[in-house]
Amino acid sequence: MDSTKLEMYEGDTGSPGSYVEGEMEVPAGSTRSGQIGQPDFNTLDEPIRATVLRDLKAVGTKFGHVLFPKEKKTLLKEWDLWGPLMLCTFMAMILQGSGSADDVNDGGPEFAEVFVIVWVGSMIVTLNSKLLGGNISFFQSVCVLGYCLLPTTIALIICRIILLAESSDLLFFIRFTVSMVGFVWATYASTVFLGDSQKSGRKVLAVYPIGLFYFIISWLVISHTTN
Template sequence: MNSFGNASVDIDMLEREMAAEQTANLSGNIAGMSAPKSSSNRRGPMQEVDLDAEFDTLEEPVWDTVKRDVMTVGAKFSHVILPHGDKQQLLRDWDLWGPLFICVGLALLLQHNGGTESAPQFTQVFTITFFGSVIVTANIKLLGGNISFFQSLCVIGYCLLPPFAAAVLCSLFLHGIAFPLRLLITSIGFVWSTYAAMGFLAGCQPDKKRLLVIYPVFLFYFIVSWMIISHS
C-alpha cells in the first residue's frame, strides 16, 4: 500500500509540474503578444505616405515640366547625332514629340521654299514623312522585329534629324548656291540617318531578315532626301 501511496504522490507531483509548465507557456505566449508593439513602432514610419514627395508632380510649375521634356528630347537627338552612345535609352524611354516636331518643321520648310504651285503642300510632306514611318515600322514588326510599334516609330522619326538639318542648311544658307554642294549635304544627311537608324534597330532584328529591314528604311530616307534636294 505504501508503494501505491508513493506512486499517487509522484503522479500528483507530475501533474502539478505539467500544469506549471503549461501556465509558463501560456504566460510566455501572452507576453509574446506584446512584441508586435515594437514591430508596429518600426513599421510606423513606413505607413506614413508623404504626398509631397518628388514623384508628385501635380503642383509642379509648368515651366519645370516643359524644361524637363525639352531636355529629354534634346538628349535623344544627341543619341542620333552620336549613334555610338547609349542606344537603349531611345528605345526604353520612347516618345513621339521629336518625330512630330521634325515632320511639322520639314513640311513647313519645304512648303515655304517652293513658292510655286508645283511646290509640295504641307499635308503632302507631312503625310509622306509620318505615314512613311508607320509603313516602315509595320514592315519591321511583320518581319519579327523584337521591338514595339511605338519604339520603332520613335527611332525612325528621331533619325529624321540629319535630313531635316540638311534641309535647313540648304534652304536658309545655301539657297541659290551650286547644286553639287546641296546634293553633298543632303547625301550626308541621308547616310547619317540610315546609319543611325540601323544602329538602333540592328539588335532587334533576326540576322536572316536584316536586309529586308534595311531596304525599306533606306528607301524611306532616300525619298525624304530627294524631296529636300528637289525643293530647296
Template sequence: MANQLDSELMIPNEEIGNTLDESVFATLLRDLKRIGTKLKQVLIFRGDKDNLRDWDLWGPLFLCLLLSVILSHGAPENQSSLVFALIFFIIWIGSGIVTINALLLGGNISFFQTVCVLGYCIFPLNIASIISLIFNNIVVKFIFAGIGFIWSIISSISFISPFIPTNKKVLAIYPVFLFFLSLSSIILTL
C-alpha cells in the same frame, strides 16, 4: 511579348514619383531636355541605346513639322501646302509602314518606339534642308542631302537592327533606306 511590353513601359529613373503637381514650365523643361538628349544620341549614334527605348512623339512631331515647314518654304508658292502635306504624310505613314514591316519580320520592338526612333533620325535631314534653303545650289544640296541621308540611315539602323532577327535584317532595313531616300530626294528637288 514580355520584352515588347518592357520596352513600351520603360520609365526613366528621373520620372519615378508624382509629376502631377509640377509646374507646366518644369514639365516643358524636362521634356525639352529629354528631346535634346535623344537628338544627341542620333547625332553620335554610338551612345546609350536605351535612351531611345523610352519613346515619345513630341520630338518626332516637332522634327516632322520643322522639315515640312522648311521644305514648303522652299517650294513654289502654289505648291507649298501640297509639299507640307506630302512631307507630313511621308514621315508618319512611312515610319508606320517601316515599323509594321519590322514587326511582321519578327522584330521584338514596339510600334511607337520604332516610330519615335525614325522620327528622331530625320534630324540630320532637317539640318540638310536648312542648309539647302540657305545655299540654294544643287551641289550644296546634293552634298548635304547625301550626308543627311547617310547619317539618318546609320542612326536608325544602329537603334533598330538589334531588335530584328539576324536572318531578316536586310528585309527590315531596306524600307528604312527607301524612307530616308524619299525624304532626301525631296530636299534635292526643292
C-alpha cells in the same frame, strides 16, 4: 534592403491558433515616408514649367544620341513623339515655301506631302519590321524613325542657306552631297537603334525599307530646294 517580419494566421489551412513566420526583403529605395511603392516625385504636383523643361531636356538628349549614335537603348527606353512631331512640322514649314516663283500655290500640298511621307512612311516601315519578327513595340519604332530625321533636317537647313547664293552647278553638287550625307547619317543612326530588334538573318530585309524611307525624304529635300 530592409527586412520586414511577416506573420500569417493559418486559421483555414492549419491548426487553429498557429502562425507562419517569415521575412520579406524590401528595397530601401522603394519606401518613401513609410509607404511602399511611392514614386520619388508626384508629377501632378509638379509645376508646368518644370514639366515642360524636363520634357524639352529629354527631347534634346535624344537628339544628341541621334547625332552621336552610340547608346542603342536610349530611344527605346522612354519613347515619345514630341521630337518627330517638331522635326516633321519644321520640315513641312520650310519646304512649303520652296516652290518656284511662278507657282501660285500657297504651299499646302507640300506641307501635307511631308506629313504623309513621314508618318505614313514610318508606319509602313514599322509594320514591315513587326512582320519580320521585330521585338520592339510599334511606337518605339516610330519614335526612332522620327528622331533620326534630325540629320535630314540639318541638311535641309544647310541647303536653304546655300540657295541664298546665285544658283550654279557647283552649288547644286554641294546641296546634293549635303543631302546624301544626311541620308546616310539618318539611315545609320536608325539601324544602330533598331538593328538589334531583328534576327540576324532578317536584318537586311528590315534595313532596306528604312534606307528607302530616308532616301525619299532626302530626295524631297533636293527637289524642293530650288530657286
